[in-house]
Each structure stands twice: as C-alpha cells, then as structure tokens.
Amino acid sequence: MALRTRSERNDFRSDFRRTRAVVVYTGFAMAKAKTQFRCTACGYETAKWLGKCPDCGAWSTLQEEKVRAADKAPSHAARAFRLPEGSSARAVPLVDVSAEGTHRTLSGISELDRVLGGGLVPGSLVLVGGDPGIGKSTLLLQALARLGDVRPPALYVTGEESPEQVKLRAERLGIDGKNLLLLAETRADLIADAIAQVKPVAVVIDSIQTVFDPELASAPGSVSQIREVAARLLYLAKSLHVPTFLVGHMTKHGELAGPRVLEHMVDTVLYFEQSTGSPYRILRAHKNRFGSTNEIGVFEMRASGLEVVTNPSELFLAERPEDAPGSVVLPALEGTRPVLVEVQALVSPTNFGNPRRTCLGFDSARAALLVAVLERKAGLGLLGCDVFVNVAGGMTIDDPAADLAVSVALASSHKNKPLERRTVVFGEVGLAGEVRAVSQPDIRVAEAQKLGFKRVIMPAASVKRLAPTKGISIVAVKTISEALEETLG
Numbered sequence: 001m002a003l004r005t006r007s008e009r010n011d012f013r014s015d016f017r018r019t020r021a022v023v024v025y026t027g028f029a030m031a032k033a034k035t036q037f038r039c040t041a042c043g044y045e046t047a048k049w050l051g052k053c054p055d056c057g058a059w060s061t062l063q064e065e066k067v068r069a070a071d072k073a074p075s076h077a078a079r080a081f082r083l084p085e086g087s088s089a090r091a092v093p094l095v096d097v098s099a100e101g102t103h104r105t106l107s108g109i110s111e112l113d114r115v116l117g118g119g120l121v122p123g124s125l126v127l128v129g130g131d132p133g134i135g136k137s138t139l140l141l142q143a144l145a146r147l148g149d150v151r152p153p154a155l156y157v158t159g160e161e162s163p164e165q166v167k168l169r170a171e172r173l174g175i176d177g178k179n180l181l182l183l184a185e186t187r188a189d190l191i192a193d194a195i196a197q198v199k200p201v202a203v204v205i206d207s208i209q210t211v212f213d214p215e216l217a218s219a220p221g222s223v224s225q226i227r228e229v230a231a232r233l234l235y236l237a238k239s240l241h242v243p244t245f246l247v248g249h250m251t252k253h254g255e256l257a258g259p260r261v262l263e264h265m266v267d268t269v270l271y272f273e274q275s276t277g278s279p280y281r282i283l284r285a286h287k288n289r290f291g292s293t294n295e296i297g298v299f300e301m302r303a304s305g306l307e308v309v310t311n312p313s314e315l316f317l318a319e320r321p322e323d324a325p326g327s328v329v330l331p332a333l334e335g336t337r338p339v340l341v342e343v344q345a346l347v348s349p350t351n352f353g354n355p356r357r358t359c360l361g362f363d364s365a366r367a368a369l370l371v372a373v374l375e376r377k378a379g380l381g382l383l384g385c386d387v388f389v390n391v392a393g394g395m396t397i398d399d400p401a402a403d404l405a406v407s408v409a410l411a412s413s414h415k416n417k418p419l420e421r422r423t424v425v426f427g428e429v430g431l432a433g434e435v436r437a438v439s440q441p442d443i444r445v446a447e448a449q450k451l452g453f454k455r456v457i458m459p460a461a462s463v464k465r466l467a468p469t470k471g472i473s474i475v476a477v478k479t480i481s482e483a484l485e486e487t488l489g
Contacts (some may be wrong), residue, residue: 037062038223041260065218105201105243108146111299111308112139114337115270115283117291120147120202122241124290125234127208127263129248129256130272135281135299136247138173139272139306140204141166144245145175147202152179155200159186159210173305186220188213188229195236205233207247209257221249226258230265263287273394280315280394281306294335313340313451316393322421326413329424329453330405331444332397338440338447340424342392343402345409350386361391362406363398370407370429377433378481380414401438403429404457407480408487417488422454425487427462433480437461445469457486 037049040063044055052059104119113119116126130136141156148154158166163184170177181198185191188211195203205211211229212220219225230246237244246266249257256263263269269287274280283297298309309315317340321327326345331338343362350356357368367389374380389406391397404427412419419425426444428436441462448456449472460476477483 035064035066037064038259039063040223040258043223043227043259043261063223065222065224105147105150107143108150109139109143109308110310111283111297112143115285115288115291115295115297116268117285117288117295120243121267121290122243123238124243124268125230125237125246125266126244126268126270127246127248127256127266128270128272129250131250131274134272134274135301135306136272137161137206138169138301139283139299140206140245140247141170141175142173142305144202144204145170145173145177145180148179148200151201153181153198153200154179155181155183155195155198155203157183157185157191157194157203157205159184159205160207172303186210186212188232192232192236195242196240199240200242202243202245203237204245205247207249208262209249221258223259226262230262234265273396280309282394292335295337296334296339313338313447316341316395317451320392323418325416325418326409328405328409328412328419329448330397330399330402331424331426331448332395332399332402333440333444334399338443339395340447340451341395341397343397343405343409344390344392345406345413346388347382347410347414348386348388350384355384356386356388358387359389361394361396362389362402366403367406369431370403371410373429373431373433373480374407374410377479378411378484380411382410382414385414399438400428400436401426401444403427404435404459404480404483408457408483411484411488415488419487420455422452423457423487424448424453424455425457425483427457427459427477427483429480435459435477435479435483437465441466445472445474448472457483 037046038044039053039056039058040061041058042053042056044053046062049062049064053061104121106113106119128136128140144154144156156166163182166182181200183191183194185194191205191211208226208230209221212225213228216224216228233244233246236242251257267289268285271284271286273282273284279301281299281301283299285291285293285295287293298312298315299306300309317329320342328343329340330343331340357364357371359367367387371382371387375383387410405425407429408419408425426438428438430436437459441458445456445466449469453472455473455475457475457477460478463474463476466474475486477486
C-alpha cells in the first residue's frame with residue numbers, strides 16, 4: 001500500500017526503527033548457536049567439516065557439535081576440581097605418601113579379578129567395551145551383586161534400560177538385589193549426587209554414551225559430553241575411593257565409540273571378544289595401570305548368565321579330531337596363564353597364480369614368513385600352495401612360541417601325516433631355520449603334563465632352564481628340520 005501523506009511516511013519510519021531496535025536487542029540478548037566439528041580421536045576443533053583430521057590424520061572422525069556462549073562457562077567438572085578457598089596444592093615427597101587402605105576388593109568372579117590384576121583397586125575407573133549383546137551388562141551386574149553382598153550397598157546406574165528390564169535380567173541371573181541399588185538416570189549431576197550420597201562399594205554406569213551434562217549444548221554421546229562426564233566421574237571415583245565401571249559402545253570398526261581421550265583418562269580398558277557363533281567369551285585387558293595387560297578371562301554364556309571357565313585348556317581341546325593331519329597342540333602363554341590350544345593348518349595346491357595366505361587367530365605376515373622358511377630350509381614346496389592357518393576356539397595367539405607349532409602343522413598337512421596325539425610343540429623359529437628359546441618353558445610343560453600329554457617338542461636352549469620332570473618325554477631340537485624329523489619322521 002502506498003503512503004500518500006507525509007505523516008503516514010513518518011509513522012512508518014518510526015515503527016520500522018522500533019522494530020529494528022527490538023530485533024537487534026533480542027539478537028544480543030540470546031546466545032546464537034554455532035556449529036563446530038570436533039575429532040573423535042584427538043579432540044581437534046575446526047569450523048568446517050574435513051574428511052581427514054589435520055592433527056592426528058584420522059579419516060571421517062570429525063563430528064558436528066552445537067556450541068553456545070554458555071558452553072564457555074566453567075562446567076560442573078571444572079568447578080568440582082577447584083580447591084576450597086584458603087587452600088592450595090602442595091607437593092609432598094613420595095616417601096611420605098601412604099598406600100595403606102588401598103587393598104584390592106575381590107569381585108567374586110575369579111576370571112574378572114584375574115584380568116583386573118587381582119581385584120578392584122579403590123578409586124579405579126574401568127572402561128568395559130564389546131559388541132552389542134556380548135554380555136557386558138550381564139557380567140557387571142553379576143559382579144556388582146556379589147560386591148554388594150560382601151560390603152553393601154552397590155550402585156547400578158542404567159541409562160539404556162528401564163528398572164523393569166534390569167529387574168527381569170536380575171531374576172534370570174538369580175540375583176535377589178537386596179544389597180543392590182538401581183538408578184535409572186542420564187543426567188551427570190544427578191548421578192554424581194547419588195554416588196556422593198550413597199558412597200557404594202562399586203558403581204556401574206551403563207553406558208557412558210547415554211550420560212550427559214545439561215550445561216553443554218551438544219547431544220549425549222558427543223565428544224564434549226563424553227569428555228566432560230568422564231572427567232566428573234573420574235574425580236568422584238578418586239575423591240570417594242569408589243571403583244567405577246563404565247560401559248562403552250563399540251563402533252563398526254571394532255573400536256570404542258567416543259573420543260580417544262576417554263581411554264587415556266581411565267585406569268583400565270577391558271574388551272569382550274567372541275568368535276562367531278561360539279558361546280565362549282574372552283575378556284582381555286588392553287590397558288591396566290594396576291596389573292598386566294596379558295591376562296585373559298574365559299567365560300561361557302549360559303541361560304543363567306556368564307559362567308567362569310576354570311580350565312580353558314580342556315575347553316579348547318575338547319573337540320580336537322584324532323589322527324588328523326595339520327593338527328598340533330600348542331602350550332601358549334596368556335599373561336601368567338598357560339593355555340593349551342589346537343593349531344590347525346591346511347595346505348592345498350592352488351589353481352591360480354597368486355596363492356592365498358589366510359589366517360584366523362594368527363598373524364598372516366608371520367605365517368608367510370614361516371612358509372618361506374619351510375620352503376628354503378626344510379625343502380617343502382609350499383610357495384605354490386594355498387595356506388590356511390586357524391587357532392581353534394576363537395583364540396588369538398601373539399606368543400612367539402607358536403612359530404614351531406604352526407610350522408609343524410603346515411608340514412603335517414603338506415605331507416598328509418598326523419602327529420602322535422599326546423605330543424605338544426612350542427618354540428620360536430628364526431629366518432635361518434633355527435629354533436629359539438621362549439619364556440617360561442616350565443609352566444608350559446607342567447600344563448601339558450597335567451592334561452595327560454606324554455611328549456614335548458621344544459627348543460634345546462629352553463631345556464637347559466627346565467627342571468627335571470617325570471612322566472613326560474622332553475625332545476630338544478635346534479633347527480626346524482630336526483623338529484620335523486622328530487614329529488613326522
């Protein structure tokens with residue numbers, strides 16, 4: 001509509017100025033939301049999305065986050081770390097620091113205690129990861145119930161399940177829950193208040209990706225949320241001396257979801273592993289500030305929950321075929337525990353120009369090296385054959401002592417000659433065809449003798465460190481040719 005008179009035009013200009021002033025004032029009063037991208041691996045921040053992180057070089061790790069001016073204010077975790085007024089940080093000599101009262105607490109599950117290094121350390125923060133449905137929540141609920149029975153109460157915080165769902169799982173596991181407290185909450189401040197009020201013997205947060213700080217604008221599970229929540233839980237665990245378990249999600253690449261800094265903040269990182277279709281679970285420690293990272297725990301999933309497998313050697317050898325070429329028993333070492341596993345090999349002539357080297361539970365590059373050594377030093381024609389190596393039972397072997405067992409298994413399959421059933425083989429193989437000594441041969445031989453094996457093929461250098469044994473024959477070999485002569489004739 002046209003403004004005909006001067007007064008109408010003046011009134012229109014006045015209304016426009018007032019409207020613009022209100023818009024400008026409102027814009028300054030309300031914090032405008034901004035978008036930034038943060039790397040989930042290293043925490044690098046950038047204003048735009050990039051395919052490759054400029055800081056750590058990881059691909060497709062930049063995640064979008066909403067950032068407001070309020071996010072720049074000190075967070076709950078930052079305020080929690082502040083010292084009271086009038087106090088200051090003071091360095092003390094290490095000799096004056098008392099370690100009393102830091103004794104470990106047994107969870108009541110022997111395999112979990114073994115992987116943790118002998119039990120729970122007060123104030124420790126443990127991150128547990130694994131594929132969906134592998135049994136993380138089941139194991140921690142069982143451990144928490146037993147800890148609550150020893151020294152009540154124990155606290156289970158669930159952010160993914162309702163209290164009724166947790167109750168149904170507890171009934172299936174035979175847990176009465178008298179000394180187990182349940183909290184269905186996802187806000188970090190309310191969870192922290194509950195932990196400080198209850199002071200439980202142990203806490204389980206299931207899962208860390210669902211917990212969020214309401215002061216942050218980003219969504220739960222984002223980099224900033226996980227980092228902030230983990231920092232707050234870390235402070236609570238250390239200040240209250242409460243062992244805390246964090247359940248973590250896994251990505252499609254088999255890594256823990258969230259920023260890499262999460263694994264640096266916690267004291268222990270545990271991974272649940274499972275071979276496809278197998279009821280057995282293997283718990284490994286990938287980081288442990290209070291113990292070894294070489295220990296494993298073996299569990300079996302049943303209708304009543306996860307059951308401890310006290311003798312994994314019998315488990316892995318239960319279905320071993322008799323008089324089968326390419327089958328060799330290896331006394332491997334997982335941390336301080338000797339485990340007898342079956343190493344299987346299959347050698348088949350190839351119809352293609354490039355023979356395959358396929359391994360399950362063993363390093364493919366190491367298998368190719370052993371094939372070359374057998375070809376050159378033992379005179380076996382393997383370079384033109386497809387080679388398949390498998391460690392039965394879903395185990396993954398990194399022990400150098402597996403070299404000789406894999407070599408003998410390959411030769412057995414190639415010659416179509418089975419080994420004597422009560423024979424175990426172990427030793428490291430060098431590029432010159434020599435058989436080198438390995439660590440702790442005594443406990444390997446003792447485990448083999450305990451399960452009824454009568455003959456051991458092992459490095460000659462390791463025999464010198466072996467105590468005299470009865471009831472089992474020790475055969476010392478120096479080269480791979482001698483090992484093949486002793487086993488296959």
